[in-house]
Amino acid sequence: MHRLYEIMSKRNVNLNIATNQQPRIPKILQSKTQQTEVFTQDWCLGIEESNFDIDLLDLTMDGMKKDQLVVEANNNINEDTSNITEEQDTEKEMVHPVGYSIHRSSSRPQLDLSGAAIQGNFEERDPIILLPNQSDDISHLALDIGGSLIKLVYFSRHEDRVVNDKNKSTEESFSVFNDNRSFPILGGRLHFVKFETAKINECLEFIHSKQLHRGDNDNAVIKATGGGAYKFADLFKEKLGVVIEKEDEMDCLVAGANFLLKAIRHEAFTHKEGHKEFVQIDHNDLYPYLLVNIGSGVSMIKVDGDGKFQRVSGTNVGGGTYWGLGRLLTKCKSFDELLELSQRGDNNAIDMLVGDIYGGLNYSKIGLSASTIASSFGKAISENKEIEDYRPEDISLSLLRMISYNIGQISYLIALQYGIKRIFFGGFFIRGHAFTMDTISFAIRFWSKGGARAMFLRHEGFLGALGAFMSYEKHVLDDLMVHQLVERNPMGDP
Numbered sequence: 272m273h274r275l276y277e278i279m280s281k282r283n284v285n286l287n288i289a290t291n292q293q294p295r296i297p298k299i300l301q302s303k304t305q306q307t308e309v310f311t312q313d314w315c316l317g318i319e320e321s322n323f324d325i326d327l328l329d330l331t332m333d334g335m336k337k338d339q340l341v342v343e344a345n346n347n348i349n350e351d352t353s354n355i356t357e358e359q360d361t362e363k364e365m366v367h368p369v370g371y372s373i374h375r376s377s378s379r380p381q382l383d384l385s386g387a388a389i390q391g392n393f394e395e396r397d398p399i400i401l402l403p404n405q406s407d408d409i410s411h412l413a414l415d416i417g418g419s420l421i422k423l424v425y426f427s428r429h430e431d432r433v434v435n436d437k438n439k440s441t442e443e444s445f446s447v448f449n450d451n452r453s454f455p456i457l458g459g460r461l462h463f464v465k466f467e468t469a470k471i472n473e474c475l476e477f478i479h480s481k482q483l484h485r486g487d488n489d490n491a492v493i494k495a496t497g498g499g500a501y502k503f504a505d506l507f508k509e510k511l512g513v514v515i516e517k518e519d520e521m522d523c524l525v526a527g528a529n530f531l532l533k534a535i536r537h538e539a540f541t542h543k544e545g546h547k548e549f550v551q552i553d554h555n556d557l558y559p560y561l562l563v564n565i566g567s568g569v570s571m572i573k574v575d576g577d578g579k580f581q582r583v584s585g586t587n588v589g590g591g592t593y594w595g596l597g598r599l600l601t602k603c604k605s606f607d608e609l610l611e612l613s614q615r616g617d618n619n620a621i622d623m624l625v626g627d628i629y630g631g632l633n634y635s636k637i638g639l640s641a642s643t644i645a646s647s648f649g650k651a652i653s654e655n656k657e658i659e660d661y662r663p664e665d666i667s668l669s670l671l672r673m674i675s676y677n678i679g680q681i682s683y684l685i686a687l688q689y690g691i692k693r694i695f696f697g698g699f700f701i702r703g704h705a706f707t708m709d710t711i712s713f714a715i716r717f718w719s720k721g722g723a724r725a726m727f728l729r730h731e732g733f734l735g736a737l738g739a740f741m742s743y744e745k746h747v748l749d750d751l752m753v754h755q756l757v758e759r760n761p762m763g764d765p
């Protein structure tokens with residue numbers, strides 16, 4: 272412990288030392304005017320209609336409803352993740368529970384990612400991440416503005432218990448009292464929200480309605496990555512009066528992925544025949560891995576460490592291709608509608624199978640069964656049929672399969688070229704969709720003859736935004752690693 276203290280002091284890290292004897296003496300929260308959440312009913316409805324993934328707790332309009340939702344959400348969490356909760360409790364007792372906060376010399380509020388954990392059940396996508404040890408009152412918001420979607424990550428403090436108590440001062444509201452001492456309520460959450468880039472005004476309104484652009488000081492700066500950080504910088508200045516501080520997209524993708532893989536349990540999983548299996552990542556054996564980010568286009572990055580990476584390949588046949596071609600061919604109005612169509616599709620109608628060519632037979636000599644797709648969309652060469660003669664469901668499935676399989680196969684080839692066994696897939700194209708993940712996994716398994724495997728991330732689309740979020744403090748991952756030297760507990764799969 273002494274050695275750890277030394278390391279932490281040198282690194283200026285905010286550390287809560289674990290001891291069973293010490294009383295809980297967290298840092299007193301600096302007095303700070305808390306921003307009020309402003310919601311109009313129209314705004315909330317607007318968001319719901321637009322079908323954005325927004326934290327339900329944030330969509331409530333009155334205190335009553337909010338409280339109810341909080342209770343319901345908490346109940347669900349307790350049921351669905353009881354095993355996680357137990358593990359976390361043990362972990363907390365053993366390590367960062369109580370004790371002194373050793374502060375960094377900087378007076379700037381600091382981000383404390385130690386003990387970060389997912390809130391929510393195992394099926395939930397883009398779940399909230401709890402930051403149980405966050406004591407400084409940070410007002411961080413970060414954006415990843417891509418070709419198709421804008422992703423937001425923002426922090427909110429735990430305040431459910433006290434926020435409705437209008438009689439208390441702000442400082443009281445964020446403190447609990449014990450032995451005449453005032454302690455801050457530790458912790459807060461990371462929220463994940465997305466908007467279509469084409470509807471950037473809705474994103475600006477959202478930020479404004481929650482006052483997320485008001486930073487820790489008057490010169491508000493928002494960290495942002497993705498091409499839109501360049502394209503829309505003036506718009507943010509004009510509409511919100513904030514300066515966009517640009518962070519490199521690849522840096523952010525890697526920082527976000529490393530954070531999730533190192534710090535968040537039950538984040539990475541494999542997918543086979545519709546079943547998800549969580550994977551426990553060994554921090555000492557994480558690198559190298561291939562990160563394949565499937566956004567509008569696809570980036571393939573060989574990751575060798577924190578900030579150590581190389582973008583080794585990419586392909587322009589990606590999520591934008593599926594959504595763009597799919598929209599033209601099926602007249603779908605939304606990406607989710609296109610995905611939903613695919614679930615009712617039968618690709619035999621449009622794909623040319625090995626059996627179609629071989630008179631129903633397998634081509635066993637080269638390992639191809641009759642049902643293997645010989646040529647995606649190959650049946651559409653038929654002169655007797657036009658686009659109207661094909662079902663949109665079948666078109667959507669063929670297209671999804673073609674693009675997913677192709678990305679899986681290219682990823683395998685790149686992994687082979689660099690001798691990498693583990694491939695993590697991110698980006699919003701995946702959308703937690705079982706068929707997409709199964710197809711990618713199949714391609715990797717099939718071509719590597721079982722030697723490599725595909726893994727997916729629950730915060731798949733938010734890697735860049737998370738990386739931008741963490742860039743407020745460049746050394747946060749190093750700090751986290753030091754924490755984890757003492758904080759990690761062995762754990763099994765859920």
Ligand SMILES: Nc1ncnc2c1ncn2[C@@H]1O[C@H](COP(=O)(O)OP(=O)(O)OP(=O)(O)O)[C@@H](O)[C@H]1O
Pocket residue numbers: 415416417418419420421467497498565566567568569589590591592593594606607697698699700701702732
């Ligand atoms: N609601 C949605 N609207 C549009 N596309 C969606 C939606 N949900 C998922 N997608 C898919 O996600 C892709 C975009 O993924 P992502 O947000 O990771 O990339 P991006 O940052 O917009 O793109 P790039 O990084 O190439 O600039 C789309 O091309 C589409 O395939």
Ligand SMILES: CC(C)(CO)[C@@H](O)C(=O)NCCC(=O)O
Pocket residue numbers: 417418497498520566567568569570584585586587
């Ligand atoms: C251009 C980016 C990096 C923007 O996110 C992405 O869309 C991409 O990686 N496209 C693929 C480009 C290529 O390597 O062919």
